[in-house]
Amino acid sequence: MGSSLGRRLPVMADVAKEAGVSHQTVSRVLNDHPNVRSETRTRVLEAIDKLGYRRNLVARALVTKHSRTLGVVSFDTTLYGPASTVYGIEQAARAAGYFVSIVSLKSIDRAGVRDALDYLADQGVDGIVVVAPQRSAAQALADLPLGVPTVAVEGGQAGEVSVVCVDQVAGGRLATEHLLSLGHETVWHVSGPSDWLEAEGRVAGWRAALEQAGREAPRPLAGDWSPRSGYEAGRSLASMRNVTAVFVANDQMALGVLRAFTEQGVRVPERVSVVGFDDIPESEFFSPPLTTIRQDFDAVGRHSIEVLVRQLEGGPQERERLVVPPALVARASTARV
Amino acid sequence: MGSSLGRRLPVMADVAKEAGVSHQTVSRVLNDHPNVRSETRTRVLEAIDKLGYRRNLVARALVTKHSRTLGVVSFDTTLYGPASTVYGIEQAARAAGYFVSIVSLKSIDRAGVRDALDYLADQGVDGIVVVAPQRSAAQALADLPLGVPTVAVEGGQAGEVSVVCVDQVAGGRLATEHLLSLGHETVWHVSGPSDWLEAEGRVAGWRAALEQAGREAPRPLAGDWSPRSGYEAGRSLASMRNVTAVFVANDQMALGVLRAFTEQGVRVPERVSVVGFDDIPESEFFSPPLTTIRQDFDAVGRHSIEVLVRQLEGGPQERERLVVPPALVARASTARV
DNA sequence: TCAGATGTTGTTAGCGTTAACAATCAAGTG
């Protein structure tokens, strides 16, 4: 259809000639300029159709200074959380008429984030969403006012940029209070890596709930989000007689904990109750089905684009901070003492 | 640093003036043109550094006709397989000096894929990778020779484009033969959705292995990749006395099967052996740890970029077809009869 | 010493689009 080999693609001037108008009129039609006679408009549209013309967005971007492309920087999009968030971002961005260019970092350090931001800025993105769940990433944002509007997702108090995140502290509270309400004396915790803001927030929520109930907070066991680290924490916990309730900082580690308990003959929820975090699709089918805290990643992605687009289209506003509440999903891994 | 408010970003001409040369010389330095006096080069680089100049890739793309951006079309990047593949693609592309623009489809139908391809073509991508695991997506490729080099991932015999995929048939064989070798009379199968090429390949491998061993192939149970559908298939299987071995088309469904078996008191692997597919990070910690077929998604992503870049940089070559072999990972969910 | 080759730099002309301004024409207004 018009793109046979060797012939160059039609440009605006070709359409103009075909329709017997100037290229500027073609541009006007394409940009929905009001002052074009409807008869002319029709003629132009017919010419466009006939030639199979598609406008060159690169040339357009050069003159308008807007590429209608948004950059996304994320950490390991293989993980469920980042993957879901990026998915939400991508859907929302496309719905808003933006392309999405993605950089997935293997490890998030200050230099890595900085490079990624430079890389995207070079490409001419109009705005950037940084999924910055680690303290180091959030810091990298703090000292980079690079002229491109930026929104941080899960970024804590990330300097001057707007932030969209799930209320991790509330999530930690929710999990802990649920366990306490079932009559458990105290709640143990398997945490995420200490440089992750999410891990920190969950610890804080857990600690706050225990404190408020006047309970002693045991020493948390540190994991790295992987099922294996949960498994190892689980083995430790299984050997302790006084453990009756565990809040694990994500579902994958919770799976490892469950596995360790099964191996050691520790029954869940009869002897120990377990709560996870994330509500990954698998959790419902763990043995036993896992009580967990659901994060609405999709909403986070959508909101981050909303905030960013608002900044792009409405000039420089106030720094926003949008918090999405988490929710408890009660299943069979928790029970009364 | 140089980007204080209100002042416009430096362009090549600014650097040229600063260094006392013509803008073309600056361009030569930036493009590593050989014929530039090293003293001049140094002077230009200093000017670039001093002004904080970054070249405008949009303007460059307009004249070179290359954006150094690759498009990726994928289906639901929330799933582990697509997410891992896209991750591999992104890493490989960046290593090769390309940006990546992603479109994640909610559902893959012909129109959706077509729109996504048009969308990316408009943006001026140099090449496209389509993760096309469904028959409908592969078909959409077949009739779209849009002038942009394209590679299909998991795309079967996708028309004129090159294809990179995991050998699903071999995977199905591997799983089935493993079970037969443990002494099982026959192997049941929980399949993926019938319009997925991967599901089809796994069924074919399973059937071929059974046939080769002279065994009767039971009627496969159809799932939709979700743990829930596996759970439902598992309940059916649990009620059948003669089932001793099940090959499930992915790990998530296998989790559902395990859950159903646990609920019904069917012990794995004592009474029934179960094999999954994918080797998601969780599988090792299922109860029991799942024997499964590992797909090297990362390699698939890398290879797809290699093939694409080869096409981009070496002119139009032969259509390639690259097949990545799967591997059996034996764990505790399978045992001798 | 001079013709020719080679290295180094500058000048000019696009790439395909939008923005700014000018030009034209019909319709209203006093």
Added chain:
DNA sequence: CACTTGATTGTTAACGCTAACAACATCTGA
């Protein structure tokens, strides 16, 4: 009827870069 107003269209000039060619200096070898 001259004069403003608004709608419609065309002309010209950017946007920031690379490609092509021209210009000059320098180095060869006879």
